[in-house]
Amino acid sequence: MEVPAQDAPPPPAELVALAQAYGVDASYRPSARTLVAVLAALGVEAGTPEAVREALERRRVAQRGRLLPPCVVVRQGRRTALDVPADAKLTVDLEDGGVWELPRGHSHWLPADLPLGRHALRAATAEREERAHLIVAPERLPRLPGRSWGFLAQLYSVLSERSWGMGDLGDLAELTQWAASLGAGFAQINPLHAALPTTPSDPSPYRPSSRRFADPVHLRVEAVPEYAYLTGEQRAEAEELGRRAARLREEVLGHDGLIDRDAVWALKRRALELLYEVPRGAGREAAYRAYQHREGTWLERYALWNALAEAHGADWHAWPKGLRHPDSPHVTLAAEELKEGVEFHRWLAWQVDQQLAHAQQAARTAGMPVGLIHDLAVGAHPDGADAWALQDVLATGISVGAPPDAFNAHGQDWGLPPWRPDALAAAGYAPYAELLRSAARHAGAIRIDHVMGLFRLWWVPSGHEPTEGAYVRYDAEAMLGVLALEAHRAGTAVIGEDLGTVEPGVREELAVRGVLGTSVLWFERDWQAKGEILPPERWRPGSLATLTTHDLPSTAARLSGEHVELRHRLGLLARSLGEEQAEAAAELADWRAELARLGLLAEGEPLSARALYRFLRATPAELVGVWLPDLVGDPRPQNLPGTWDQYPNWRLPVADGAGNPVTLDALAAVPAGRALADVLAVPTAGTGGPGPRSGRPERATPPSAAR
Numbered sequence: 001m002e003v004p005a006q007d008a009p010p011p012p013a014e015l016v017a018l019a020q021a022y023g024v025d026a027s028y029r030p031s032a033r034t035l036v037a038v039l040a041a042l043g044v045e046a047g048t049p050e051a052v053r054e055a056l057e058r059r060r061v062a063q064r065g066r067l068l069p070p071c072v073v074v075r076q077g078r079r080t081a082l083d084v085p086a087d088a089k090l091t092v093d094l095e096d097g098g099v100w101e102l103p104r105g106h107s108h109w110l111p112a113d114l115p116l117g118r119h120a121l122r123a124a125t126a127e128r129e130e131r132a133h134l135i136v137a138p139e140r141l142p143r144l145p146g147r148s149w150g151f152l153a154q155l156y157s158v159l160s161e162r163s164w165g166m167g168d169l170g171d172l173a174e175l176t177q178w179a180a181s182l183g184a185g186f187a188q189i190n191p192l193h194a195a196l197p198t199t200p201s202d203p204s205p206y207r208p209s210s211r212r213f214a215d216p217v218h219l220r221v222e223a224v225p226e227y228a229y230l231t232g233e234q235r236a237e238a239e240e241l242g243r244r245a246a247r248l249r250e251e252v253l254g255h256d257g258l259i260d261r262d263a264v265w266a267l268k269r270r271a272l273e274l275l276y277e278v279p280r281g282a283g284r285e286a287a288y289r290a291y292q293h294r295e296g297t298w299l300e301r302y303a304l305w306n307a308l309a310e311a312h313g314a315d316w317h318a319w320p321k322g323l324r325h326p327d328s329p330h331v332t333l334a335a336e337e338l339k340e341g342v343e344f345h346r347w348l349a350w351q352v353d354q355q356l357a358h359a360q361q362a363a364r365t366a367g368m369p370v371g372l373i374h375d376l377a378v379g380a381h382p383d384g385a386d387a388w389a390l391q392d393v394l395a396t397g398i399s400v401g402a403p404p405d406a407f408n409a410h411g412q413d414w415g416l417p418p419w420r421p422d423a424l425a426a427a428g429y430a431p432y433a434e435l436l437r438s439a440a441r442h443a444g445a446i447r448i449d450h451v452m453g454l455f456r457l458w459w460v461p462s463g464h465e466p467t468e469g470a471y472v473r474y475d476a477e478a479m480l481g482v483l484a485l486e487a488h489r490a491g492t493a494v495i496g497e498d499l500g501t502v503e504p505g506v507r508e509e510l511a512v513r514g515v516l517g518t519s520v521l522w523f524e525r526d527w528q529a530k531g532e533i534l535p536p537e538r539w540r541p542g543s544l545a546t547l548t549t550h551d552l553p554s555t556a557a558r559l560s561g562e563h564v565e566l567r568h569r570l571g572l573l574a575r576s577l578g579e580e581q582a583e584a585a586a587e588l589a590d591w592r593a594e595l596a597r598l599g600l601l602a603e604g605e606p607l608s609a610r611a612l613y614r615f616l617r618a619t620p621a622e623l624v625g626v627w628l629p630d631l632v633g634d635p636r637p638q639n640l641p642g643t644w645d646q647y648p649n650w651r652l653p654v655a656d657g658a659g660n661p662v663t664l665d666a667l668a669a670v671p672a673g674r675a676l677a678d679v680l681a682v683p684t685a686g687t688g689g690p691g692p693r694s695g696r697p698e699r700a701t702p703p704s705a706a707r
Contacts, residue, residue: 011035014052018044021059023421023473025456028403030470037461038470041395042422067123068132070426072110073481075139080110084123092134093120110134116485118428133428137481138488141514144445145369148185149617149624149680151175154550154638155189155218156203156259157654158628160664163220164245165252165264169355170220171664172372173362178668180366182677186444187363188373188625190550192218192356196384197306198314201261203650204639206377206449207415209314209384212438213302214356216348217264221271223358224351226278234274241271253661258651276347291350298434299349300342301326301389307341308334315383326389356442363444370444370623373495376435378450379416393423393431397462400453404467405501411458411466418457421474429482436483440490447544451496451515454479455506480513495544495623499523507540517543519621520552521612522587533594536618545621547612547630550638555609555627556657557635559588566637570646609633610672610679617680624680631672633657 011019011032019026019035022042026035039046039055046052067084074080084090086108092100095117102111110121114136121134158167158175176187193208194215195201208215221227221242230238245267252259280288292299304326305316311334312319322330335342363371379400380386387394394417402412424432439446448454455476460469487494495516498507507517517540524534539545547555553563564580567573573580588607595601600614609630616624629636634655640647653661667673 012049012052014049014056015046018046018052018056018059019470021056025471025473028471031468034461034464034468034470037464038398038459038472041398041459041461042420067125067128067130068121070422071133071135071428071478072121073135073137073429073475073478074110074114075481076114076116076136077112077139079112082108082110082123084108085125088123088125091122091124093122095119116488118430118433118485135429135478135481135485137485139484139513141484141487142491142493143514144493144516144622145185147622148369149626149677150184150186150188150368150370150373151179151628152188152546152549152625153190153628154650155192156261156650157638157652158664158667159249159252159653159661161249162222163249164242164267165248166217166259166261167664168220169218169352169359170223173359175664176359176363176368176371177366178664180363180368182673183681184626184677185368186370186373186623187368188447188544189375191375191377191449192352193377193380194302194385195261196314196381197309199262201265202381203259203261205375205650207381208377208386209305209381210302210386211377211380212298212386212435213349214352216272216352217261217268219268219272219348219351219355221268221275223355224272224275225284226275226280229278230274234277238271238274241267252653253663255660257653257661258648259653261651272348272351273344276344288347288350291353292346295349298389299346302385303342303345303349304331304335304338305385305388306345307338309385310341311338316388317383324388325391353442360442360444368444370493372443373445373447374439374443375447376439376449378453379414379418382415382417387417390431393420393427394418395420395459399460399462401458401460401466401469402500403458403469403471411460411469413460413466418453418459418472419474421472425475425478429478432479433482433486436486437490440487440492443490443492445493445495446487447495447497448483448515449497450500451498451510452500452502452506454483455503476509480509480515483515484513499549511540511542514542516622518549519543519545519619520549521545521547521616522552522558533590536598536615537620539619539621541620541622543621544623544625545616545619546625546627547609547616548627551641553637554635555612555630556633557637558584559607559609560635561585562635563637566640570640570643572640572642610676613676613679626676626680628667629654631667631670631676632662 015032015035016026019039022039022044024035024038036046044055046055067088090102092114094100094115116136116138119134119136121132123130153175155172156166158171160171160174163171172189179187191205191208192214193205194210194213196209248260248263248267251257308319308323312323316324322328323334360372398417400414400416400418404411419432454474456471456473458469459472460466483494493516495518496510498510498517499520510517519539524539525531526534557563561581561584564584568577592601592607595611595615598618600618601607601611605611613626632654635657636652636655638652639649643649654667655661
């Protein structure tokens with residue numbers, strides 16, 4: 001459950017009414033100071049009682065004076081009522097150029113048989129006419145082809161004998177082919193979003209410069225077609241870069257080696273500059289132009305931002321004033337001056353897109369029914385490319401986070417600007433739709449980080465503590481409708497990361513629309529029965545079931561108690577070491593007893609990752625995710641929330657229990673892979689199958705990330 005954030009005096013009633021009119025949830029008792037700051041980010045002045053009254057009146061007048069809202073989102077198959085004058089005539093301009101004119105006598109209803117798509121709605125009376133965006137979405141998102149299991153991997157951590165110091169898209173294709181040979185149906189990976197180009201770089205994949213484009217550091221250099229046409233000095237230099245990359249790889253694969261993203265990128269960037277100079281053939285050139293046409297304005301702005309960042313630094317807020325908005329005429333002049341750099345970054349984006357497509361094709365060709373599951377982070381860095389390009393639809397001076405809860409009394413501030421609900425609606429949700437379209441393009445499914453953000457987000461104003469935030473609500477029907485339409489068009493399923501504080505009804509609504517949830521074994525308890533372990537038949541079918549995530553202890557650490565000792569060494573425990581160890585031991589004892597009761601653990605058999613995966617297989621979950629490092633007993637988490645420089649977050653290669661890095665080639669030879677595949681391929685008799693799931697009140701489970 002949520003913990004009240006503050007005991008400040010209640011804000012004035014009129015201020016609360018104004019905040020609620022703009023979707024700010026006052027039920028969590030935000031202070032007047034917080035409400036004023038949040039409203040300011042929504043373009044509303046509320047600093048004085050007079051300003052509040054004037055803003056309320058303007059809001060009421062504006063709403064009374066409109067024929068249509070900025071955007072109407074409906075579900076196909078449902079007749080939808082519109083609050084318009086009885087004599088208004090409605091016309092729908094279809095995205096394919098067709099026109100539907102609705103009889104005037106029925107003008108306050110939209111028919112159930114409107115075609116799916118992004119259309120325009122016109123309402124006309126004798127006095128005026130208004131136009132609104134109209135989105136017709138399917139009732140449900142695409143279904144998965146059936147139950148399957150797969151690997152959960154942090155791509156950078158999975159190095160082969162061919163990668164340049166960190167896992168790359170060539171390694172990803174090989175990972176999926178090997179996994180498919182074991183019977184895996186998918187491979188879920190971390191966000192591959194473009195990182196902020198700072199040195200040292202932020203290794204977190206959850207604070208990217210852009211969520212729209214993947215980072216070229218993931219490229220397999222030798223797989224770029226132009227590599228075959230290098231000659232003379234270019235060929236010699238590329239081969240020398242490859243030798244340096246091999247030495248870098250060996251350093252990472254040494255005992256306790258760490259991934260050095262900056263060193264990897266320095267080598268790859270120079271190699272890619274050489275490849276960029278190689279003339280393209282007619283077919284390649286045509287494909288490149290087609291890619292640019294498809295990606296449109298966002299690609300232009302992304303490439304331009306990168307060129308500007310190389311000239312003026314990565315924080316666009318500190319650029320010369322005329323360059324701080326993409327629509328400025330100064331930006332147009334700068335684009336001409338930097339056109340070669342802009343073109344290089346466009347070309348890099350194309351190369352990554354091609355290798356992403358190849359990786360998904362390799363997965364499907366190998367027999368995976370789902371293939372790649374890409375991860376969409378909850379937001380992008382405030383100094384990065386997306387924040388610059390989309391600043392008109394993002395809230396200025398606001399960061400997304402999480403309120404205080406039973407696991408974090410201080411709340412969280414992730415440092416990511418949120419969508420402005422009003423600006424997003426006025427834009428017909430086009431930026432959000434394009435982001436989803438990109439994420440789904442080369443995926444069998446996408447995972448949406450903090451999927452509860454489609455309903456509400458915790459806004460933390462600049463200069464405020466995370467406890468001094470407020471929930472801002474989004475039009476969930478619109479957000480889910482746009483998601484359903486884009487997923488339908490891509491043929492892509494969606495998994496929502498719904499760990500953390502979840503308000504009542506959200507999981508149920510997501511399930512109705514076909515969004516899968518996330519179920520982590522250690523948190524699946526019956527909270528209405530003293531927190532007892534939830535039997536497998538009562539797990540929700542529509543979920544991805546796992547033993548861990550990138551932000552949680554590895555299975556090996558849970559089983560050994562190393563996760564408690566690690567947090568103790570870093571001073572992160574809230575209680576004494578003895579208390580924490582006793583609780584961890586009691587939890588393991590509970591699981592031993594439960595698995596023995598179910599016949600999933602033989603008498604005298606130690607509790608193991610394999611036994612726990614037997615339990616997951618006994619649930620009705622549609623997907624079972626195997627944490628790739630579990631194959632070799634790696635005890636280290638990839639990210640330890642609450643740390644920055646105390647722990648090497650996002651820089652660890654997969655390693656065995658002794659800390660020796662293990663290559664992808666070696667992983668493929670580990671007997672545990674085949675053993676787990678055998679466990680997950682065969683249903684466990686007598687325990688599986690869908691069953692009733694008890695309703696649960698709003699509660700908090702450990703959040704998926706402290707960004």
